[in-house]
Amino acid sequence: MHSGAPVWITRAQPGATATAERVAALGFSPIVDPLLAVQAIPVTIDLAGVAALAFTSVNGVKGFVRCCVRRDLPVFTVGAATAKAAQDAGFSQIRSADGDVEALERLVAEARPGPVLWAGAEAPAGDLVAGLRARGLEARGVAVYATVERSPSIATLALLDAPLTVLIHSPRAARVLARVLSNRTHADLRLLCLSRAVAAPLAEVGEPRFVTFAPRPDESALLELLGA
Known part of the structure; x- marks a missing residue:
């Protein structure tokens, strides 16, 4: 080329x-x-009982930051770009899978941090929450943005x-x-x-x-x- x-x-x-x-x-x-275009979803995020956060996209980080002021929880991200977005947002305990959703699932499963909250798209390409639950972890998700065609x-x-x-x-x-x-x-x-x-x-x-x-x-x- x-x-x-x-x-x-x-x-x-x-x-x-x-x-x-x-x-x-x-x-x-x-x-x-x-x-594709990203549209914000305004939502109240409940962190009661949550021990760690998981993000599979930069937009997931941005959406969480828009809806919640807390930055004290450990964070697991799918890759370097998402990790940098989390760092720029003020998070300090960040671990990156440097891969795909399955790699992130394995990383969180190995760490077993306690109940995990995933913040991301309304219709994600991969189901991290289901994968974590299948591994015996407590996990739930919240949609903080939608992607429209x-x-x-x-x-x-x-x-x-x-x-x-x-x-x-x-x-x-x-x-x-x-x-x-x-x-x-x-x-x-x-x-x-x-x-x-x-x-x-x-x-x-x-x-x-x-x-x-x-x-x-x-x-x-x-x-x-x-x-x-």
């Missing part, structure tokens, strides 16, 4: 802007046009007629993209996904396209694919 080539960033804000900055720093031309702009759709690389960060964004591409044939499209699970909804999209996923589920690994 040559320097200056366009890269469509499909993830929701505010993460899309941060990704665009990293893409630009690598010499490519970012196109920010999210397929949005359509790409006409200008972005026009880019599909030329060589284009697309970054996909979540299974839901991949499902939206699959629908967008369902009636299009374009062999020069490169679809770079954060993980195998993210790539799965794109497997049945017609026309031979280059679809691959990062060797580990973090954005640095995803961006390394740009130079491949």
Whole structure:
């Protein structure tokens, strides 16, 4: 992929802007046009009996912080970006799984901190709470944000007629993209996904396209694919 080539960033804000900055720093031309948008859910968070918090996204951290002032509980996060968001929010006891939801589940299960509260999306891609309960831990969840789908702009759709690389960060964004591409044939499209699970909804999209996923589920690994 040559320097200056366009890269469509499909993830929701505010993460899309941060990704665009990293893409630009690598010499490519970012196109920010999210397929998902985040909407805050106002909720009262009850921490009675809670021994630890778990977050599977940066938006989960932001949503919790918006609804609750406490920062004294230990925190378990899915990866480095979520851990940094928790640190920036004022939490000091943070452990990161540096992986996916299953890795976070294992980390919490090994630590067995006591009752866990997960804060995240209204319709999460993975069910951390169910996984923890299956391991014998007390856990409950609270939705602090909702993710809604949005359509790409006409200008972005026009880019599909030329060589284009697309970054996909979540299974839901991949499902939206699959629908967008369902009636299009374009062999020069490169679809770079954060993980195998993210790539799965794109497997049945017609026309031979280059679809691959990062060797580990973090954005640095995803961006390394740009130079491949």
